[in-house]
Amino acid sequence: MSNQANANVEKEKGPAFEWWMVSIFAIGAGFSAFVSLLIPPYVSEATGNVAEAGIVMAIISLAAVLGPVLGGFADKYRAHRLVLLGGLLGMVVAFVAYALSAGDTLVTALDAILMGTSIAAISAVAPVFIVGAGKPQALVAKQLTTFNLINPIGQVVGGVLLSVAVTAGLSYEARFWIAAAVIFVVFLIVLPTSAKPAAKIQVSEPGSDDGESKPVGLKQVLASTFGVYLLVLILSSVGNNGINNQIANIFPNVYGIDSATTSGLISLAGLLNIIFYIVAGKWMARSGAMPDFTFGTVIRLIGALGLALLGLLTKNAPLVLVAISMQLLYQSNAFIRFAQPVLGVRFSALGPGGASGWVIGAAAIGSFIGSLLGGLLAAAFGYNAINWMATISIAGAMLLVIFSLWPAERKKRAAESAAAEAAA
Numbered sequence: 286m287s288n289q290a291n292a293n294v295e296k297e298k299g300p301a302f303e304w305w306m307v308s309i310f311a312i313g314a315g316f317s318a319f320v321s322l323l324i325p326p327y328v329s330e331a332t333g334n335v336a337e338a339g340i341v342m343a344i345i346s347l348a349a350v351l352g353p354v355l356g357g358f359a360d361k362y363r364a365h366r367l368v369l370l371g372g373l374l375g376m377v378v379a380f381v382a383y384a385l386s387a388g389d390t391l392v393t394a395l396d397a398i399l400m401g402t403s404i405a406a407i408s409a410v411a412p413v414f415i416v417g418a419g420k421p422q423a424l425v426a427k428q429l430t431t432f433n434l435i436n437p438i439g440q441v442v443g444g445v446l447l448s449v450a451v452t453a454g455l456s457y458e459a460r461f462w463i464a465a466a467v468i469f470v471v472f473l474i475v476l477p478t479s480a481k482p483a484a485k486i487q488v489s490e491p492g493s494d495d496g497e498s499k500p501v502g503l504k505q506v507l508a509s510t511f512g513v514y515l516l517v518l519i520l521s522s523v524g525n526n527g528i529n530n531q532i533a534n535i536f537p538n539v540y541g542i543d544s545a546t547t548s549g550l551i552s553l554a555g556l557l558n559i560i561f562y563i564v565a566g567k568w569m570a571r572s573g574a575m576p577d578f579t580f581g582t583v584i585r586l587i588g589a590l591g592l593a594l595l596g597l598l599t600k601n602a603p604l605v606l607v608a609i610s611m612q613l614l615y616q617s618n619a620f621i622r623f624a625q626p627v628l629g630v631r632f633s634a635l636g637p638g639g640a641s642g643w644v645i646g647a648a649a650i651g652s653f654i655g656s657l658l659g660g661l662l663a664a665a666f667g668y669n670a671i672n673w674m675a676t677i678s679i680a681g682a683m684l685l686v687i688f689s690l691w692p693a694e695r696k697k698r699a700a701e702s703a704a705a706e707a708a709a
Contacts, residue, residue: 298424299420299424299427299428300428301427301428301430301431302428302431303428303478303482304474304475304478305369305414305475305478305479305482306411306414306428306431306432306435307435307471307474307475308369308372308373308407308411308471308475308479309407309411309432309433309435309436309439310435310436310438310439310442310471311372311373311376311407311439311468311471312404312407312408312436312439313435313436313437313438313439313440313441313442313443313555314439314440314442314443314446314464314467314468314471315376315380315404315439315443315464315467315468316404317436317437317439317440317443317529317551317555318439318440318442318443318444318446318447318548318551318552318555319380319443319447319460319464319467320342320345320400320404321529321530321532321533321551322443322444322447322532322533322544322547322548322551323383323447323457323460323461323464323533324338324341324342324345324383324397325338325339325341325342325530325531325533325534326338326457326533326534326544327383327457327461328341328393329534330457331393332390332393334664335534335660335663335664335668336660336661336663336664337390337660338531338534338660339530339531339656339657339658339659339660339661339663339664340394340656340657340660341393341394341397342397342530342531342656342660343652343653343654343656343657343660344394344397344398344401344653345397345398345400345401345404345656346401346526346530346649346652346653346655346656347401347649347650347652347653348397348398348400348401348402348404348405348649349401349404349405349408349645349646349648349649349652350405350645350646350649350650351401351402351405351406352405352406352408352409352645352646352649355368355402355405355406355409355410356368356409356410356413359409359410359413363486365410365413365414365417365483365486366479366480366483368406368409368410369406369407369410369411369414369475369479369483370472370475370476370479371403371406372402372403372404372405372406372407372410373403373407373468373471373472373475374403374472375399375400375402375403375406376400376403376404376407376468377465377468377469377472378399379396379399379400379403380461380462380464380465380468381461381462381465382396382399383396383461384458384459384461384462384465385458405645405649408645409645411432412429412432413486414479414482414483414486415428415429415432417486417487418482418485418486418487419485419487430562430563430566433562433566433622433623434559434562434563436558437554437555437556437557437558437559437562437619438555438559439555440551440552440554440555440558441552441555441556441559442467442552443464443467443551443552443555444548444549444550444551444552444553444554444555445548445549445552446463446467447460447463447548448545448548448549448552450463451543451544451545451548452545509632510632510689510690510693511629511632511633511643513685513689513690513693514628514629514632514690515643515644515647516647516682516685517582517682517685517686517690518625518644518647518648518651518682519647519648519650519651519654520651520678520679520681520682520685521582521585521621521651521678521679521682522647522648522649522650522651522652522655523651523652523654523655523658523674523675523678523679524585524589524655524674524675524676524677524678524679524682525585525589525614525617525618525651525655525675525679526651526652526655526656527654527655527656527658527659527671527674527675527678528589528592528614528655528659528671528672528675529614529615530652530655530656530659531656531659531660531663531668531671532547532551532611533547534663534668535592535668535669535671535672536550536607538667538668539596539600539667539668539669539672540595540596540600540602540604540607541600542604542607546604550608550611550612551615553608553612554611554612554615554616557612557615557616558615558616558618558619561616561619561620562619562623564619565577565581565619565620565623565624566623568620569623569624569627574623574624574627574628574631575624575628575690575691575694577620577621577623577624578620578621578624578625578628578686579686579691580620581617581618581619581620581621581624582617582621582679582682582683582686583683584613584614584616584617584620585613585614585617585621585679586676586679586680586683587610587613588610588611588612588613588614588615588617589610589614589672589675589676589679590610590676591606591609591610591613592607592610592611592614592672592675593669593672593673593675593676595607595610596668596669596672597669625644625648626644628690629643629644631697632690632693655674655675655678658674659671659674659675662674
């Protein structure tokens with residue numbers, strides 16, 4: 286027994302960081318910074334149509350519904366490494382295409398599909414290198430924490446690079462080339478370091494009912510607590526991504542904040558995310574996923590409402606208050622993203638893979654609606670309309686959390702406590 290115990294301890298030892306993990310850096314730098322800060326203003330200026338920027342961002346967001354398809358392909362053909370590297374290379378090609386497109390509407394739309402699909406590929410497959418490799422729970426938790434922290438680090442680096450580029454007066458084309466170069470470096474790092482980790486991925490689940498997806502129909506999925514949870518994710522994503530995807534247009538047009546300052550605030554958000562990801566992880570380990578998720582939704586609502594109210598001051602809003610509201614919105618991501626997949630499995634009658642697929646799809650649908658509706662509202666009523674759209678949408682999500690998800694959570698906890706007492 287002693288030897289077995291020692292073996293288990295040794296198994297739980299392992300590096301918190303592996304080089305392939307920098308793949309998620311591409312999401313932080315590529316999506317949270319480069320895409321959100323470059324594409325909306327570039328498309329708006331090139332086309333002269335603010336609604337078109339919303340459509341492009343909506344296309345990028347909607348492509349994320351391919352996440353479950355790409356993940357299923359990777360499982361079926363043991364192609365996790367191929368999908369991951371393809372996603373990184375796809376982002377490089379997409380940024381290069383934007384640099385060369387000269388604002389061509391057709392190229393911009395097709396490029397948005399490539400960008401969204403590439404982001405979906407990385408997002409769907411990269412976590413599998415940790416959770417699908419049969420690692421001990423302690424090592425999984427340690428590596429997931431590191432993995433999640435790399436995302437905001439990428440956001441910080443991307444925001445700083447763009448801030449410097451704007452200050453230096455570089456053109457949009459030059460900024461797109463910088464974005465492509467950064468993601469290509471990530472690709473070169475992941476290419477040689479992902480082979481061994483990919484070989485350790487266990488495609489087949491253990492032979493238990495819990496490891497297999499259960500055949501559950503669409504009606505049964507939607508008419509359940511899990512269905513309510515998906516609606517919460519959609520509404521919350523409408524608000525959060527509606528603002529995030531147009532932040533580069535909202536800040537100068539609503540508050541008179543220049544591009545360099547906006548990039549700096551994005552970088553600050555990524556830096557603070559690093560701290561709050563650690564806080565969120567420790568809190569969830571102690572109290573469960575629902576408190577984390579609820580707190581994230583609350584501060585997301587406060588941030589959106591603050592931005593909307595400050596937008597009424599027509600460019601006279603104090604910068605510090607705008608920055609605080611924006612940071613509350615961005616810091617909500619740390620708490621919600623940590624809890625989101627856990628609650629998906631907790632409230633679903635599906636297996637973990639199926640639940641994750643639905644969660645990814647719901648977030649993508651919300652982002653699509655937020656981007657599309659936000660662009661249309663901005664064109665009709667001005668950019669502050671996006672902030673009000675976000676406030677209303679997130680408030681709806683908050684009501685569902687309070688009056689539906691928390692009663693379901695309390696019921697689950699009571700059942701789990703009763704089961705634990707019976708087992709004792």
